Amino acid sequence: MSGTSEMKQDKTLYFILIGVIVAAGISQGMLLPVLAIFLERMGVSSGMNGMNAAALYIGSFGMTLAAERILGKVGFKKLIAAGLVLVMLSLMVFPLFPSVGLWFVLRILVGVGDSALHYASQLWVLMMSTSRNRGRSISIYGMSYGLGFSMGPLGINLLNFGNHVPFFGLAVLFAxxxxxxxxRMPDVRPERQASGDAPGRGRYMKSYALAWYALLPAFLYGYMEAGINSNFPVYGxxxxxxxxxxxxxxxxxxxxGLLLQLPLGIWSDRFGRKKILMTAGITGGVCFMLIPFAGTSYWPVLILLTIAGGMVGSFFSLGLAYAADILPRTLLPAANVVAAFHFNIGSILGPNVGGAAMQTGWISGVFIVMGLLYILFACSSLWFKRGSNPG
Known part of the structure; x- marks a missing residue:
C-alpha cells in the first residue's frame, strides 16, 4: 500500500480514524431506534417499520459493490471525507421532512456514507496488523465502533428537547x-493489484472458498445489530x-461488546479465533433465546442483553481477523468486500425477519431466531477444517 509507512507512524491519523468510526457507530445506533419509535407513533406496521430500517443496509450493500474500485481511484482521505459529507447532510434532512418514503431514501444515503467510512478504516487496520497483534488491533477498532453504537440509543432521550435535536447534534459532530x-489525514491510496492475482470476481470467490467460516460472523453481526436496534423498541x-x-x-x-471486545481479541490471539468464535456463538445464542422468558423483568433482561452483546459484539472484528490469518495479504481487500456483503445481507434480513415475526404475533421470535442462528454457526465449525496461515 503506497504511503503505508506514513500511515503506520502517524498516531494522529489513528485517532482520527477512531473518531470517524465512533461517529459512524453513533449514527447507526441512533437512527435505528429513534426512527423506529417515530414510525411506531405514526401507526406504521412493524413489518413496514423493519423494511424501512433495512434501507440503511441496502445503501451500504450498494456501496460495497464499488468500494474497492472507488478506494483505488480516490484514496482513503477522499473516500472518508465523502462518506462524512453524505451522512451529515442526510441527518439534517430527517427531522425537516417526516415522510416514510423520503426517510427510506435518506437511510439509503446514510448507508452509502457509513459503508465508505467502514470499508476504508477497517481495511487500513487489517493491512497494518500482524498475526501476533491482529486480534487486539481489530478489537480496538471494534470497540470504537461499539462505543459509538452503544451511545446512539441515548439519542432517544434528546427527543425531549425537540425531534430535531438528536439529528442536528450528530450532524455537527460529523462536520x-x-x-x-x-x-490532517494524508492522501494515501492502496497499492494496485499485482498482475498475477486472480482478477475481479475470482478474487472474491477464492477468498470465500478459503475462509467462508471466518466471513460468516459478519452476517450474524449485521443481523444482530440491525435486528436488535430496530426491533427491540417495538418489542419493548x-x-x-x-x-x-x-x-x-x-x-x-x-x-x-465493549467490555469483552478486547479480552476476546486477546484470547483469540492466544487460544485460536475459531475456538473463541464457537464458544461466544453458543453462549450468546443461548442468552438471546432466554430473553423472552424474562418477560418485562428489567434486570434479567439487562443482564441477558449484556452477556449476549458481550459474546457476539466481537463477531465482525474477530471474523475479519480470522480471515486475515487464513488468507494471503493480496486477498484481504476482496475478503473485506465479502465480509461487508455478509454484514449488509444480515442487516437487511434482521429488521425484516424480526418485524415479520412480530406482525404475525410471534413477538419472542425476534430473539428465538437470532439465538438459533448463532448456535447453528457454532455447529457449522465442524465442516471447516482449514488451518491458519499467519502473516
Whole structure:
C-alpha cells in the first residue's frame, strides 16, 4: 500500500480514524431506534417499520459493490471525507421532512456514507496488523465502533428537547470530523493489484472458498445489530416496557461488546479465533433465546442483553481477523468486500425477519431466531477444517 509507512507512524491519523468510526457507530445506533419509535407513533406496521430500517443496509450493500474500485481511484482521505459529507447532510434532512418514503431514501444515503467510512478504516487496520497483534488491533477498532453504537440509543432521550435535536447534534459532530480529516489525514491510496492475482470476481470467490467460516460472523453481526436496534423498541413497547426503560436497555448490548471486545481479541490471539468464535456463538445464542422468558423483568433482561452483546459484539472484528490469518495479504481487500456483503445481507434480513415475526404475533421470535442462528454457526465449525496461515 503506497504511503503505508506514513500511515503506520502517524498516531494522529489513528485517532482520527477512531473518531470517524465512533461517529459512524453513533449514527447507526441512533437512527435505528429513534426512527423506529417515530414510525411506531405514526401507526406504521412493524413489518413496514423493519423494511424501512433495512434501507440503511441496502445503501451500504450498494456501496460495497464499488468500494474497492472507488478506494483505488480516490484514496482513503477522499473516500472518508465523502462518506462524512453524505451522512451529515442526510441527518439534517430527517427531522425537516417526516415522510416514510423520503426517510427510506435518506437511510439509503446514510448507508452509502457509513459503508465508505467502514470499508476504508477497517481495511487500513487489517493491512497494518500482524498475526501476533491482529486480534487486539481489530478489537480496538471494534470497540470504537461499539462505543459509538452503544451511545446512539441515548439519542432517544434528546427527543425531549425537540425531534430535531438528536439529528442536528450528530450532524455537527460529523462536520467537525470532516474538517479534521481534510486538514490532517494524508492522501494515501492502496497499492494496485499485482498482475498475477486472480482478477475481479475470482478474487472474491477464492477468498470465500478459503475462509467462508471466518466471513460468516459478519452476517450474524449485521443481523444482530440491525435486528436488535430496530426491533427491540417495538418489542419493548408491545411487551410493556416504557420508553425510558427501552432507551436504557438498548445500550447494554453495545456495553457488553465493549467490555469483552478486547479480552476476546486477546484470547483469540492466544487460544485460536475459531475456538473463541464457537464458544461466544453458543453462549450468546443461548442468552438471546432466554430473553423472552424474562418477560418485562428489567434486570434479567439487562443482564441477558449484556452477556449476549458481550459474546457476539466481537463477531465482525474477530471474523475479519480470522480471515486475515487464513488468507494471503493480496486477498484481504476482496475478503473485506465479502465480509461487508455478509454484514449488509444480515442487516437487511434482521429488521425484516424480526418485524415479520412480530406482525404475525410471534413477538419472542425476534430473539428465538437470532439465538438459533448463532448456535447453528457454532455447529457449522465442524465442516471447516482449514488451518491458519499467519502473516
Amino acid at each position: 467537525v470530523l470532516l474538517v479534521i480529516v481534510l486538514i 413497547l408491545r411487551s410493556g416496557f416504557s420508553l425510558e426503560q427501552i432507551s436504557s436497555l438498548l445500550p447494554f448490548v453495545g456495553i457488553g
